[in-house]
Amino acid sequence: MIKTDVVIIGAGPTGLFCAHQLGIIGLKCEIVDNLDKIGGQCIELYPDKPIYDIPAVPECTGEELTNNLIEQIKPFNFKFHLNDRVQEVTSENESWIVKTTSGKKFHTPNVVIAGGVGSFEPRKFTTKSAEKFDGTSVLYSIKDKTIFKDKSVVIFGGGDSALDWAIELSNTSNVSLIHRRDEFRGVPASVKKIKELSEKNIIKLFTKYSIKDVKGNGSLEEVEIKSEDGESKILKADYVLGFFGLIMQLGPIAEWGLNLDKKVIPVNTENFETNKKGIFAIGDICTYPGKLKLILSGFHEGALAARGCFKYARPNEKYRFEFTTASNTIKDRLGVK
Amino acid sequence: MAKIKYIEHNGKEHIVEVQNGLTVMEGAVQNDIPGIDADCGGSMSCATCHVYVKEDWYNKLPKKEMGEDDMLDQAYEPNSKSRLSCQIMVSDDLDGLTVHMPEKQI
Numbered sequence: 001m002i003k004t005d006v007v008i009i010g011a012g013p014t015g016l017f018c019a020h021q022l023g024i025i026g027l028k029c030e031i032v033d034n035l036d037k038i039g040g041q042c043i044e045l046y047p048d049k050p051i052y053d054i055p056a057v058p059e060c061t062g063e064e065l066t067n068n069l070i071e072q073i074k075p076f077n078f079k080f081h082l083n084d085r086v087q088e089v090t091s092e093n094e095s096w097i098v099k100t101t102s103g104k105k106f107h108t109p110n111v112v113i114a115g116g117v118g119s120f121e122p123r124k125f126t127t128k129s130a131e132k133f134d135g136t137s138v139l140y141s142i143k144d145k146t147i148f149k150d151k152s153v154v155i156f157g158g159g160d161s162a163l164d165w166a167i168e169l170s171n172t173s174n175v176s177l178i179h180r181r182d183e184f185r186g187v188p189a190s191v192k193k194i195k196e197l198s199e200k201n202i203i204k205l206f207t208k209y210s211i212k213d214v215k216g217n218g219s220l221e222e223v224e225i226k227s228e229d230g231e232s233k234i235l236k237a238d239y240v241l242g243f244f245g246l247i248m249q250l251g252p253i254a255e256w257g258l259n260l261d262k263k264v265i266p267v268n269t270e271n272f273e274t275n276k277k278g279i280f281a282i283g284d285i286c287t288y289p290g291k292l293k294l295i296l297s298g299f300h301e302g303a304l305a306a307r308g309c310f311k312y313a314r315p316n317e318k319y320r321f322e323f324t325t326a327s328n329t330i331k332d333r334l335g336v337k
Numbered sequence: 338m339a340k341i342k343y344i345e346h347n348g349k350e351h352i353v354e355v356q357n358g359l360t361v362m363e364g365a366v367q368n369d370i371p372g373i374d375a376d377c378g379g380s381m382s383c384a385t386c387h388v389y390v391k392e393d394w395y396n397k398l399p400k401k402e403m404g405e406d407d408m409l410d411q412a413y414e415p416n417s418k419s420r421l422s423c424q425i426m427v428s429d430d431l432d433g434l435t436v437h438m439p440e441k442q443i
Contacts, residue, residue, distance in 0.1 A: 045382045117376045123411055123443060158410050180415060185407040210414075228416055245411040247443050248376055248383070263376075293378055 004030045005313035006110040006306075007098045009086050009253075012040020013295050014283030015114035016069040018302030023076035024330055025306060027313050030106060031078060032098075034085040034119040039066035041116050041284075042295075044246065055296055065295070075335045085119055089256045089279070094312075096278060109312035112305055113274075113281040114298070117263065119251045123244040125156075129214050130240070137220035138240045148173045152236045154223050156211060157243035158183070163190040165241065170197055176204040176235050178211070178225055206233070214240055253285075261287055271308025272301050278312050280305040339431040343388075345372045346440045355427045361436060362386040362423035372438035379423040381405060384412035385442040386422040394434055398425060413443045 006022055008015045011033035022029045037043055042051075042062030050059050060068075081104060088099040089111055098106040122140035124130070130138045142165060149172045155162055158179040163186035166177045177194065184191045198205035212226040214237070223240050226232040250263050258274050258281075259266050265274055265281040269288050272280045282305050283298035291297070310319045324330050331337070341364055343351045355364030365373040365386075374385035381404055390398065395418050405424050409415045422436060 041382070045377070046380075126414060126443075159407075180410065181406065181417075183406065185410065247411075263374075 001105045001107050002030060003107045004028050005108065006030075006112055006309050007032065007086070007096075007106050007108045008112045008114055009033075010040060010114035010116060010283070010285075011035070011038045011080060011082070012114060012116050012283065012298075013042055013065060013069055014116075014298030014302050015040070015112070016066070016073060017299045018112055018114060018282060018306055019076070019078050020069070020073045021303045021306035022309065023073060023078070023333060024324065025310055025319065026329070026333060027306070027309060029078055029112075030081060030108075032081045032084055032086050032100060032104075034083070034121075036083045038070060038080060038082070039063070042066050044120060051295070053294060053296065075333065085251065087252050091276075094278075109278050110309040111279045112302075112309065113253065113265065113279065113285055114283045114302070115250075115253060116284045117248040117250075118253065118285070119249060120246040121249050121251070122242070123247045125211055125214075125240075125242050127211050127213060130211070130242075133214060133216070133220050133240070137216075137238065138214065138242070140242050142241070145169065148239060150174075151238035152176075153239045153241060154178065154235050154237040155241045155243065157241075158185055159243060159245060160186040160190065161243035162186070162241075163194055165243070166203055167193055167197065170203050175202075176206065176237075178206045178209050180208065180210050182207045204235075209233070211240075211242075270304070272305040273308055278309075280308055339427050339429060340433060341427070341431065342433075342435040343370050343372070344435065344437045345370075346438055357428050359427050360423050361388070361425040361427060361431075361434070362421075364427060365422065372442070373422060374442040375423060381408055381421060381424060384408045384410075384415075384421065387412040387415065387439055387442060388420055388422045388436040389416065389418050389439065390420050390434075390436055391418065395420075397430075398434075413439050413441055 005027040006029040008029050008031045011031050019029050043066055047063040084100045084102045087101050090097050095109050096111050148169050152174045153169055154176045155166050156178045166175050169175050197203040209225040209227050213224040215222050223235050223237040224232055264287040267281050267286045272282050274281050282301035284293050338354055341355050351370045353368045362375050376385045377383040405421055409419050
């Protein structure tokens with residue numbers, strides 16, 4: 001059990017700056033994110049897109065913004081728990097017990113939800129029959145590529161993951177690649193390679209097709225694909241892989257007894273606390289009258305939520321407002337002279 | 338101004354007047370029409386404002402810009418008449434446009 005002052009859910013810009021504000025006022029925090037890297041939507045959705053509305057930064061990319069925020073919280077040495085998702089938040093004597101999918105447990109008076117529009121999950125096949133094989137022979141990520149050796153593998157998708165795996169697995173497996181249109185969104189070099197492999201008949205390429213059905217008695221045997229005008233084909237398959245990018249899902253947050261307004265969490269604008277004492281929501285996932293889904297709003301919300309956390313983390317102390325320019329205590333915390 | 342008809346997957350129709358300069362997605366969201374989620378807020382970074390546009394109107398709409406099809410790859414059951422409604426700008430020319438919502442947005 002890890003004891004801390006605050007657990008932050010989400011390592012996007014809002015969560016990162018909230019961590020900074022917690023560090024400034026002398027609190028400790030642990031940051032959990034479902035992605036394998038820090039940065040949230042900024043890194044996952046638009047690392048290269050320029051952002052023009054960060055105060056005092058005329059232009060920066062999602063990646064630059066993330067790197068600067070990481071740099072800014074370095075002095076505090078906060079721990080990140082990546083590739084992990086908060087599954088359960090339960091109350092215990094005025095505190096919260098936070099459990100993650102990997103089995104980590106935190107004991108904390110405060111939880112700050114900075115989860116954007118939820119956690120990123122692989123987008124799955126919509127075909128009902130695919131559920132039966134989910135995790136065994138219908139897969140959305142690859143942990144051990146040796147299982148595909150000498151097998152028939154049918155890959156769906158048109159992005160880099162689909163193309164890269166089709167190329168890689170074609171060395172040792174019988175690969176078919178299926179995409180809903182002729183154009184691919186993977187890098188040009190991969191697209192070229194796929195076309196070469198297809199001409200040499202090493203990969204069977206089917207464009208303008210999508211999945212119709214997967215079939216098998218016990219284990220997966222074949223997959224049926226269909227074109228838009230209804231023509232269908234049957235392919236032998238030991239494994240079906242789907243690479244359709246990630247979707248954002250609210251996920252387990254919906255189960256924690258919080259008030260929800262569609263997919264967002266109503267908060268007060270004094271400290272961004274939810275209907276549960278000690279649970280705060282900031283950034284895109286919170287809502288209040290006048291809410292703007294801007295990164296700068298998330299920064300403001302994080303700063304105030306951090307102060308809100310103080311009273312539960314240090315019930316016997318009085319919070320004192322200080323400027324970073326003038327306070328020696330803060331300078332100590334930042335490790336500057 | 339254009340009158341736009343949004344048809345939910347269950348067949349329920351909503352006809353609203355949408356101002357020029359707004360997108361078809363905003364027309365739905367501002368009028369509380371269910372079936373269009375628009376998680377990313379219109380920045381072409383998700384595929385949750387996916388609609389189908391029937392042939393006659395599909396060909397009249399301004400063409401898709403780069404990136405829209407890449408996002409549509411990730412929509413729920415996209416087909417050749419799929420569009421992201423956040424990328425369709427409303428003008429007088431769109432008066433009478435009908436869009437069909439998919440079974441769900443993911």
